[in-house]
Amino acid sequence: MLISSALVGCRTARPVSYLGDAELRDYVDRTTAIEYPIIEEQTSPDVVNTQRPHTVRDRHEDEVWDMSLMEAVHLAVQNNKLIRTRSNEQAILQAPGTAPSVYDPAIRDSGYLFGNRGVEAALADYDATFTSQMLFGHNEAVANTTIPYPGFVSRNDSANFTSSLAKTFATGGSLAFNNNWTYQGTNAVNPMFPSATLFPSNYVAVSQVQFVQPLWAGSGVEYNRIAGPARAGLTGVTGVSQGVAISRINTDISIADFENSVITMVKDVEDLYWELYLAYRQFAAESANRDSSLRTWREVKAKMDVGATGGNASNEAQARENYFNTRANVENAWGNILRTENAFRKLMGLPVNDGRIIRPADNPLEGEYLIQWESALIDGLTRRVELRKQKWAIKSLQLQVKAAENVINPQLNFISSYQLNGFGETLLSNSSSDGMTEKGYNSAYGALTRGDQSGWNVGLQFSMPIGFRAFRAQLHNLELQLVKARAGLAAQELDISHELADSIQKVDLAYMTARTHLDRKIASERRVQATTAEYEAGVRDATLDLVLRAQASNAAAEIAYYTSLVNYNKAITELHQRRGTLLENDGIRLAEGEWNTYAQQDAVRRAWARSFAFPAPNLKTLPPEYASPVPVDQTEVYPGAPAGFMGSGYMDSTQPDEYDEILPRPSDLDSGDPGDLPSPIGPNQIE
Numbered sequence: 001m002l003i004s005s006a007l008v009g010c011r012t013a014r015p016v017s018y019l020g021d022a023e024l025r026d027y028v029d030r031t032t033a034i035e036y037p038i039i040e041e042q043t044s045p046d047v048v049n050t051q052r053p054h055t056v057r058d059r060h061e062d063e064v065w066d067m068s069l070m071e072a073v074h075l076a077v078q079n080n081k082l083i084r085t086r087s088n089e090q091a092i093l094q095a096p097g098t099a100p101s102v103y104d105p106a107i108r109d110s111g112y113l114f115g116n117r118g119v120e121a122a123l124a125d126y127d128a129t130f131t132s133q134m135l136f137g138h139n140e141a142v143a144n145t146t147i148p149y150p151g152f153v154s155r156n157d158s159a160n161f162t163s164s165l166a167k168t169f170a171t172g173g174s175l176a177f178n179n180n181w182t183y184q185g186t187n188a189v190n191p192m193f194p195s196a197t198l199f200p201s202n203y204v205a206v207s208q209v210q211f212v213q214p215l216w217a218g219s220g221v222e223y224n225r226i227a228g229p230a231r232a233g234l235t236g237v238t239g240v241s242q243g244v245a246i247s248r249i250n251t252d253i254s255i256a257d258f259e260n261s262v263i264t265m266v267k268d269v270e271d272l273y274w275e276l277y278l279a280y281r282q283f284a285a286e287s288a289n290r291d292s293s294l295r296t297w298r299e300v301k302a303k304m305d306v307g308a309t310g311g312n313a314s315n316e317a318q319a320r321e322n323y324f325n326t327r328a329n330v331e332n333a334w335g336n337i338l339r340t341e342n343a344f345r346k347l348m349g350l351p352v353n354d355g356r357i358i359r360p361a362d363n364p365l366e367g368e369y370l371i372q373w374e375s376a377l378i379d380g381l382t383r384r385v386e387l388r389k390q391k392w393a394i395k396s397l398q399l400q401v402k403a404a405e406n407v408i409n410p411q412l413n414f415i416s417s418y419q420l421n422g423f424g425e426t427l428l429s430n431s432s433s434d435g436m437t438e439k440g441y442n443s444a445y446g447a448l449t450r451g452d453q454s455g456w457n458v459g460l461q462f463s464m465p466i467g468f469r470a471f472r473a474q475l476h477n478l479e480l481q482l483v484k485a486r487a488g489l490a491a492q493e494l495d496i497s498h499e500l501a502d503s504i505q506k507v508d509l510a511y512m513t514a515r516t517h518l519d520r521k522i523a524s525e526r527r528v529q530a531t532t533a534e535y536e537a538g539v540r541d542a543t544l545d546l547v548l549r550a551q552a553s554n555a556a557a558e559i560a561y562y563t564s565l566v567n568y569n570k571a572i573t574e575l576h577q578r579r580g581t582l583l584e585n586d587g588i589r590l591a592e593g594e595w596n597t598y599a600q601q602d603a604v605r606r607a608w609a610r611s612f613a614f615p616a617p618n619l620k621t622l623p624p625e626y627a628s629p630v631p632v633d634q635t636e637v638y639p640g641a642p643a644g645f646m647g648s649g650y651m652d653s654t655q656p657d658e659y660d661e662i663l664p665r666p667s668d669l670d671s672g673d674p675g676d677l678p679s680p681i682g683p684n685q686i687e
Contacts, residue, residue: 046349053338076266082100085268130163139156161181162180164179175211181203183203204444205420214411217406227246227403256386263385270586278566279341280359287333292528292551300315380500383579383580391489407471410462411463415457415459425441425442439452527553
């Protein structure tokens with residue numbers, strides 16, 4: 001039947017005929033329709049319960065959410081399981097599986113596929129393995145003999161039970177406990193020579209202990225923690241990156257990738273925070289310009305109505321046009337606030353509208369931020385996540401090179417075994433006496449436990465490929481990868497020094513630009529005051545056009561000043577990112593989860609043992625340590641540079657300016673002589 005079904009295989013269904021014509025439209029529609037999966041996943045309440053988004057025409061009152069910068073950063077860290085940045089918005093929408101997330105280090109650490117294994121999978125190579133097998137058999141066949149009679153049918157019954165418990169050690173050796181029981185029963189007893197067969201059925205037992213230890217290639221704790229246990233023969237060259245140490249390094253690299261994504265997200269949050277602050281300031285400036293234009297239009301129209309000087313139709317039309325132009329600028333500025341606030345909410349993982357509108361509560365830094373180049377460079381070379389990731393890659397390759405050097409040796413294994421044998425007519429019996437032998441083999445278990453039948457083996461096993469071509473190719477390849485990784489580290493360090501230099505230049509440029517725009521802002525205010533006074537006094541050359549231009553220039557100067565101030569704070573944020581101190585400044589600390597219970601107990605036991613030990617100054621750690629819980633500073637920029645120095649700035653402690661409802665208003669500006677200001681931005685400097 002099996003052969004027939006295999007030969008026939010799969011056939012197409014036989015055609016079936018029905019009376020009349022069938023309408024298959026429904027069938028065609030169903031087979032060509034796009035299908036949707038049915039899954040039990042609830043939509044997020046933040047999405048379902050969100051309110052209608054704000055628009056320019058929607059001017060209803062909302063609760064103002066005065067949000068600090070630290071609150072914004074911590075909300076983003078708390079709400080985003082998938083790390084959101086301004087550069088991966090489409091990645092989250094199109095391919096969320098590729099976006100960085102808080103789950104990535106755990107996914108990497110729990111990997112189980114060969115070549116991409118986590119620590120647990122690598123440790124599984126050293127787990128004890130139990131195997132067992134039980135087989136029963138029966139066979140009947142005609143014996144080609146006339147004894148005991150022609151056509152004698154020989155019947156044989158058999159049973160086999162095997163079990164094994166094997167364990168691989170960190171040294172590469174393996175220990176196995178093997179137990180093998182065999183039963184044979186037959187009716188082929190020769191009546192001419194009945195003594196030729198002791199028992200028509202019998203049990204044979206073998207209990208064995210086997211130990212194998214590599215002595216050359218694949219031996220030692222260092223090799224096994226790097227490459228994992230050596231596979232049989234070592235001829236396949238399965239790689240030297242399957243051990244616990246390499247798996248742990250891969251997890252550390254994944255943690256570095258996650259931390260780098262968090263840093264990018266935090267920087268984007270800070271940038272958008274200041275951009276939202278700038279949008280409010282721009283709206284305030286445009287609103288002030290609109291109000292000035294409205295007052296000017298009303299004054300010109302009043303003069304035209306009474307026939308006063310300067311109140312002609314041309315001036316009234318120009319003032320009217322200028323007002324509507326400034327009004328459009330206000331509407332665009334308000335739209336910019338809503339657009340920026342929506343992007344800010346998205347980056348923080350907040351709903352579109354929760355009945356509140358976010359308003360920055362912190363003022364930008366107004367003091368001069370002085371930076372010491374040497375300390376910034378040292379921080380960058382010791383704290384940057386990219387360098388830590390590359391150094392882990394170098395450490396991984398260094399360990400793999402050591403393991404590859406180990407296998408360019410012949411395979412020499414020490415092999416030993418010891419076994420106890422048992423034999424009997426029955427498997428288990430209270431009495432060992434069989435009535436025929438002196439010792440008695442009625443019970444196979446009894447004969448086994450007596451221990452008078454034993455055997456052992458001791459020897460060496462040697463094998464080697466002539467030339468070691470594959471192993472040498474592996475070693476050469478790893479050495480080249482290590483050379484490239486070291487060159488990549490040097491290139492990264494050079495790039496970081498240039499990035500720091502560029503960031504410092506940006507901070508300095510933004511500060512100087514803010515100085516200039518502050519002077520421009522003060523000058524533009526004086527221009528408005530002067531042109532307005534001359535126009536109202538009826539000075540001959542003072543025209544309405546000059547007044548309107550002065551008002552527009554004042555609004556542009558105020559926007560330019562706050563733009564430069566925001567760029568100054570964004571440049572400081574970028575500097576902290578380049579020197580690797582951004583998360584620390586924002587009060588964010590990354591930490592791994594707790595160890596499992598067995599690891600904690602083992603660590604406590606070893607720490608307890610060390611507490612009773614005597615100091616050994618000449619003792620070397622084998623294998624040597626290659627990780628540190630704190631950044632290791634191996635860079636000396638200048639002999640006199642204070643290590644760990646971090647530049648700081650003056651943060652204005654004044655409260656935010658008062659807002660009219662939900663809209664910002666410009667603060668009162670110092671109209672004094674710019675030359676009297678000790679600092680072009682703020683009166684304080686911190687070195």
